[in-house]
Amino acid sequence: MRVRVANVATIARREYLVRARTRSFKAATIFLVVAAVLVTLAPLAVRWLDRDSTARVGVHVSTTLAFDPIARLDTTVNLPATPGGRGPFTFSAVSDPTAGRDAVAKGDLSALLDVARDPAGDLAFTIVSKDGPTLRIPTLLRQGSSVLATTDRLLRGGYPADKLDALGVPPSVAVVGPTPATPGEPPKDFAGEIAGSLTGQALVIFLFIAIVLYGQWVAMSVAEEKSSRVMEIVLNAASPFELLAGKVLGVGALGLTQYGVAIIPAGVAILLQDRIASLLLGQTAASAAPAASGLTPALLIAFAVLFVLGFLLYAVLYAAAGSLVSRMEDINSVVAPMTMVGMAGYLIAVYTSSGLIPADAGWVVVLSFVPFLSPYLMLSRFATGLAGPMDLALASALLIVAIVACLWVAARIYAAGVLTYGQKPSARALFTAAFAHRG
């Protein structure tokens, strides 16, 4: 089979340019850019909007306490989310509990914390709030109640009052693996693994979205060409293989352009989040979003390789699927099997990254080399440090073999499918036809 690269390029060029010029593409791209930046900056916006808002909580004490409950609450549960900021509550003493309840009913207070003492001598609390017990204010106030009760018990037991503040200082905790088999190797770095798994999860999600979204584009582009019946003219000039390859590359390149255009501003927004936060909120930069830790150059390369190969593999099959339908509305049913397989890889990868499935389980390791699943699973294993460059190279090699094989089969399905109008051919008819056509 002779493939004319010039034809592939001509077809890819047409796909790219014609699609890029459509109003719907431009509108969707602008929408994606704006949406990506907004989503990235949303937490910042919420913090900015919330910067002055605190919940006002009344505290009524109907017993004698050896400490100031409001001061104690302020130093424990009412800590600001960022240094220099304000805590979630403004506490005030309430002398009349009935008036306090009325204030909660009217909305003047968000909640009332009633502190009493039970017959056994322990503190007993009543939280009056319009919110259910699982919402944020009652939950935080329950933690506050525990602190107050513990403080009360400690003081009654003779704990020195001046050492109360030191109680809240967190201890130093290190989590390390068992002694390594090879001496001299440092203990496993769990902190790095956690950062890696979070980054891995995010990248797996990006990959899945791109494959499903742009794979669908490829299928639609084929179906569109078929329904306009221009196919036969093109088929005289170019082989189905060239047509298929050009389409996958052209639509793929356009999809990646759109993805890049949307992701780069969002990435810049993430990197600048700290500065934007300090500008908006006047706080020190260190406090804002967690930096993109774990996003090492090696992981970025792995992502790029698996992204391109994974997309090509799926896009080739999406194109073959698109050639089987005559009407655009039938596309969803023919691409469903591919979407299901992709979904399986994606879910296993996400569960593996989040620890629900052990990432070093034998079957996960095997599946991470299986072409349709490897883009997701190898990415997730590579991100957590469980797979190395050699594993990545092997998975990529298998992907390339699979792409070539799928391209060969898909070009035949495509050749048989594109000249078939009217009805969905049976699997057997398709199989026979596929091998009777030129490649």
Place this chain on the structure above:
Amino acid sequence: MSLQITDLRKRFGETQALDGITFGVQPGQVFGFLGANGAGKTTTMRIVLDILRADSGTVTWQGRPSTDLPRRTFGYLPEERGLYPRMQVLEQLVFFAGLYGVPRKTAAAEVRGWLARFRVPEYADRRAEELSKGNQQKIQFIAAVLHDPDVLIMDEPFSGLDPVNVALLKAAFLEMRERGKTLIFSTHQMETVEELCDAVAIIDAGRLVANGATADVKRASGKRVVRLGVAGDPELPWLADLDGVRVGRSGRDYSEIEVVPPRDPETILHAAIKHGERVTRFEIADPSLEQVFLDLVGRQAAPDEERTLAHLPANGRA
């Protein structure tokens, strides 16, 4: 050397679409490829173009198998007309030519030349979906010839065109022949075939039923046609008594009478005089291609309905 089609066979499911088709087309000929709907014309064309592969049989051009020929050898106007609806005419024609390796500038200049000769230069910047069906067809014809192919294969090129555009297209055909191109087309308009075609092939149910120079095919039936005009009553009741004679068409000016051998056409003139007719016209001619076609295929020719591979197992061949 010619385009030689040898013993082509193709089966779709239960249906034998082509059953040993063999014929040749000489370089520089205008060749009519005729057959009723579903006879196998489109399938044959697709196999010649290597869009479809035959189960057995060969297609060669200048001695080389069609599978080895550069794609630009052939220009194709398919029966299923289609353009990219939202692409500008000039842009998509340049794209099609590009697939055959024609540089963009050369292609653009050629396109403008063809649009001018089809009297629609202003269409260059229009989108295909804005054009009428007939005008889209002209654009598709241009797509088929832009890369200057040696052999032009056209499936029903005249269907759906008004008489003005039919005339423009015929002129274009003749010019392509002047340039030494080989033209093969299918049509149901037999007058057009008689007017343009040096040779024809007629197929029926996947088999070749006639092939050769147009005049030879007409004569091969052995039939002659007598056009007889008489003064007065055009009814010729005495013809019913003659053997080997059938009135094909009776008109006010003259009647057309098919004469089957061994009857000598001249005996009709004798019979007319014997019956006291005043003969105003007597002419012996070959039968029309339409008559030959009807005799061979046995069905009235009609424009092709939409017909695709998917329909094949149900109702025959394409």
